[in-house]
Amino acid sequence: MDEKFDCIIVGAGVAGLAAAMILARNNMKFLLIEKGEFAGSKNVSGGVLWGSDLARLVPEYWQEEDGGWERFINHRRLTFLDEQSAFSIDFKSSHFNETPYSGVVVLRSKFDRWLAEKVQNAIDESDFAMESFIATNIKVDEVLMENDKAVGIRTGEEEFSADSVIIAEGVNNLLTRQVGLQNDYVPADHILTGIKEVIRFDQKVLEDRFQLNGLSGMSNEFVGYATDGVEGGGFLYTNRDTISLGLVAGIKDMREKEKSPHDLLNNFKMHPVIKDILQDGEIVEYSAHAVSSGDKRVMPREVYKDGVLLCGEAANLLMNAGKAIQGMDYAMRSGILAAETIVEAKEQADYSSQTLKQYKQKLQGSYVMKDINSFQDAVHMLHNPTMYQDMPNLICDFGRKFFTIDNEPTKKSRNLLSESVKKHSSYWDLMKIGFKGAKSL
């Protein structure tokens, strides 16, 4: 076919869909290609979509009776686990009840498909209602390059030309490597694996157990025994009548400690505190997916080149600095920025890196790169065993002593703390961590 598109987007995940929405709104002629049977069919997130960018794509999405999202977050909890105990920092506030929400829980197979429908509506209303497409069940095999400039894509025997290609292919970024923006080799300690179960409850039971009101929801992150000594952490998010429970764990560390993701998750679920939470739940879905580490050192060497822009996790835009995994929101924002750059490129009729480098500037100026840059230390710190082993143990140990009343003379908490510290760590280590922590957060 000799029709040429303004842009071809590879991947209908959060990043690709966000980009497509902006292109449709700006009357661009584009193709969004997804290899899954439908948008979201194989995509996995925990998943809280943080921030308010969703409202930019689907204004007043909260008005929809049965939108693509599950619950908004007004209750957050960070839990330290040792083998028997849980010590939580818990924050709930009606401040978070206001729209646009600052975080919504989503189930990707539903959310992505819903967002794809919204994009389709935007296409239908655009000047290219008949010429722009969302095509699923099609895998892009190659980005076609001429003189090191992207000129289209190939799928099977078919080739399609375009002035630009947005690569939004997610963490397994083969095309990103094919166009030469990343090395073929990514060290294993920079890849994590995420596993997750969706567990169903009677809706009333769920709402009572987590003190949910209407569509309010809770997010809970876990550090420590959740991953049984393996680098990583756990999460629990409330959906309408299910919870998403899972772990993100370092592949290399897991391999070294001879643990499988499945074992880890089962171990996590058997923790006495977690077990109580899960009572009477029924597993309805199990999924696993790679996650990038958010370490800047494995980022592609550039996020643009002639005719090409990279967004979302394909560009390793992800952060896990301890208090939440942020990947979808980065994907969304970078998708929006990439598409806006393409719109400008079309206006200037110049898709060379000269124009496209504005994308990088936009990204650098946004919270995405600002946060990634300023929280790198926190990311590195999370690789430190003290953080996912000693620290949670210490905290729980302190907690146990602090909350024990046993008809003996009560020790001052300062003394309790020093006992716990001695048992699990040294002051020196702790000071180092504390100092680093204060600096990195």
Added chain:
Amino acid sequence: MSTLLAHIAISDGKVKRSSLEVLSHLRQQADEHGHSVAAVIIDPDADSYTGEVQKYGPSTIYTISDSIFENHRNTPLLRALNKVIDEVDPYLFAFASTEGTKDILGALAANQQAAVLSDVSAFELTGNGITATRPVMAAKILSENEAEGDRILVSVRSGSYELQEQDTDAEVIALDFSMEESDIKAKLKEIIGTSGDKIDLSEAETIVAAGRGAKDEEGQELIQELASTLNAGIGASRALTEAGVIDPSLQIGQTGKVVSPQLYIAVGISGAIQHVAGMANSKVIVAINKDPDAPIFDIADYGIVGDLYKVLPPFIEELRKIKS
């Protein structure tokens, strides 16, 4: 008092057990609700089966004997069934859910303007029709249904009811029937691979079913050996019928047959819901699969995790010992 009529299917010169299951259930329903039960046999030798059918309690047996019924063909069968309905005026006409039944049920219902429920696993008479249970969503769940009207057709999955003998002195009434070959527009040209003396899967007590894991020659030989040791029927998953390794009539599942043997041994079958749809009612299920997470293990009474090429030989040998 109305008449409940059972269709009696004949296959390979034998009365289909599933038809007698249906007849048994009709007898029980008739007793409960004060109706009478009749049966109809349509076959070149219809009369030779009345003795056996009589054992399951019909008060009347209608027969239509004509050489035109030598092989299953929908046009003459429909003509005959419509005639029977005109003659007998049954309130309920029940069939075993065979391929033959599936071929005519919709057209018969349309012709008779009857309410119809196909492939039910249970049904009961009510004041003005029936309620019935049907497995749906690839037999993952059950739906409850109602059919209302003064003529109801229903077809019943094999294995849904137990046989219950109740010998009667049934009156046998032969109905006139004639039809010209030239009235049949759909011409039957050839029949390929009738099972002959093979075991009818829908009635088999023991079934050995082979899946993709047993695709090659060695696998097939082991399957044959296991089946002959247990005197079992051989069935297959779609992976093997599709690949042409096993005759398509032996496919078990949503597209294939529904079976309910005492013992079902699934060899190298993953347990996709569409396969399970056809065999979940087996009494005892054994699964042999090298993947410990294969879904078939979720429904197996005995799961053997291992390579079938290593597991089957000692398994067969041990069974032989037990048998002898």
Added chain:
Amino acid sequence: MKFYVCIKQVPDVNAPIQIKNGELIQDTDRMILNAYDASAVEEALVLTEEHGGEVEVVLVGPDKATETIRKALAMGADKATHIRTSGDEAYDSASYAHILATFFQDKEYDIISCGKQSQDTDAGLTGGMLAEHLDLPYATNAVGLSIEDSKLIVKRQGDTGQEMIALPTPSLVTCSNDMNEPRIPSLKGIMQSKRKPVESVEIADLDVEENKLKSKTKVTGYREKPEREAGQKFEGEPEEIAQKVAQLLDEEANVV
């Protein structure tokens, strides 16, 4: 030859479902082209590619079923008719057969193909009913189709073997998914599908007799199947576990 293929949009049986107060709830309301109909479309395409002709798909269903029509067009069907319903009606196979029969009344065609059954309900009735209403010779459960001397040769799966049946035209056939592997639409196919003609017919405009639309059967509720518990699972030395299970079949289960 002119083929009409009746296609239906059905819920994806592989997607998670639950039952709440007797009602069936799909976690994602994901709807797909009935697998048996996809095979019918595929076969019609193959035959018209070989012998010439046209393939038109007909679907009775709500607005959102357009997606399914596009899928068939993307596979290669030439055009489509969408008979629109509100989606709230409790139609059974008989209702759909009446609607389709009314639609076909004044149409010309050689072959009408249907799926042998709906993937979600496994009813398997519509095809036969439609043939009866239109007074067409028909064959069900086709596992192979070919055209010889302007006759449709149907290989159908019977109870024991396969029957080869020659159907004159016009006639009707219902298709099993055992006859082919439906093609996955190419990107070009997907792009072209948008420009192919889809005629939209309101069900009210069809003038189907009101009393014929009223279903004589209805679903009153759903429930779980009695759960089949996983039994014992044996791992270890093949020799040992094979013997163990054989013995258990004899002594514990009493089935050999």
